[in-house]
Amino acid sequence: ILNVEQSPQSLHVQEGDSTNFTCSFPSSNFYALHWYRWETAKSPEALFVMTLNGDEKKKGRISATLNTKEGYSYLYIKGSQPEDSATYLCACRSSGNTPLVFGKGTRLSVIA
Amino acid sequence: DAGITQSPRHKVTETGTPVTLRCHQTENHRYMYWYRQDPGHGLRLIHYSYGVKDTDKGEVSDGYSVSRSKTEDFLLTLESATSSQTSVYFCAISSDRAPNYGYTFGSGTRLTVV
Numbered sequence: 001i002l003n004v005e006q007s008p009q010s011l012h013v014q015e016g017d018s019t020n021f022t023c024s025f026p027s028s029n030f031y032a033l034h035w036y037r038w039e040t041a042k043s044p045e046a047l048f049v050m051t052l053n054g055d056e057k058k059k060g061r062i063s064a065t066l067n068t069k070e071g072y073s074y075l076y077i078k079g080s081q082p083e084d085s086a087t088y089l090c091a092c093r094s095s096g097n098t099p100l101v102f103g104k105g106t107r108l109s110v111i112a
Numbered sequence: 113d114a115g116i117t118q119s120p121r122h123k124v125t126e127t128g129t130p131v132t133l134r135c136h137q138t139e140n141h142r143y144m145y146w147y148r149q150d151p152g153h154g155l156r157l158i159h160y161s162y163g164v165k166d167t168d169k170g171e172v173s174d175g176y177s178v179s180r181s182k183t184e185d186f187l188l189t190l191e192s193a194t195s196s197q198t199s200v201y202f203c204a205i206s207s208d209r210a211p212n213y214g215y216t217f218g219s220g221t222r223l224t225v226v
Binding site for chain 1 (some may be wrong): 145152153155170171213214218
């Protein structure tokens with residue numbers, strides 16, 4: 001089973017701070033990586049899908065990078081706002097025939 | 113969520129009873145998935161389907177069975193519920209396994225086994 005690890009497990013930042021967190025995966029067994037945003041009492045919502053080494057994606061104040069050679073992806077949030085408080089999930093698949101395997105998530109709390 | 117609904121939203125059942133959870137989609141997507149979410153474990157795959165009557169096991173399939181007799185419905189059955197199956201269950205759909213296709217999740221079913 002593909003092992004997807006996320007760090008840190010949780011994070012508390014002040015409003016206006018920028019922050020980032022990491023998703024690690026086996027570099028030898030990579031097909032695609034997805035980032036999801038999961039607010040409490042809601043369903044996970046897709047943020048980015050990344051497939052190529054060096055990919056960079058951006059959506060408003062949130063961006064992500066991908067390094068498939070070393071097996072990691074970073075998610076960045078610039079100028080965190082209280083509405084950014086959520087759990088951020090990373091998920092990977094090792095081929096087109098396998099379902100996504102999720103990490104345990106990073107829980108972000110932004111304090112006003 | 114638009115296009116995918118789970119029922120029931122909440123259920124309390126007794127140990128040893130069978131329970132069926134339903135996932136219904138109106139998107140005509142080929143792929144459907146059942147995950148469970150537990151503290152400290154994230155989302156773990158139970159079973160998935162890649163077409164009508166085509167299903168496969170996931171990481172935590174013991175004690176669960178699934179059926180997909182129509183494109184729009186994917187049923188998850190707990191054959192004899194145990195307390196360890198108390199969890200939040202999420203259904204997800206995907207139109208294709210190409211890398212740029214993500215999942216759309218249902219709202220979840222909170223199951224408590226007493």
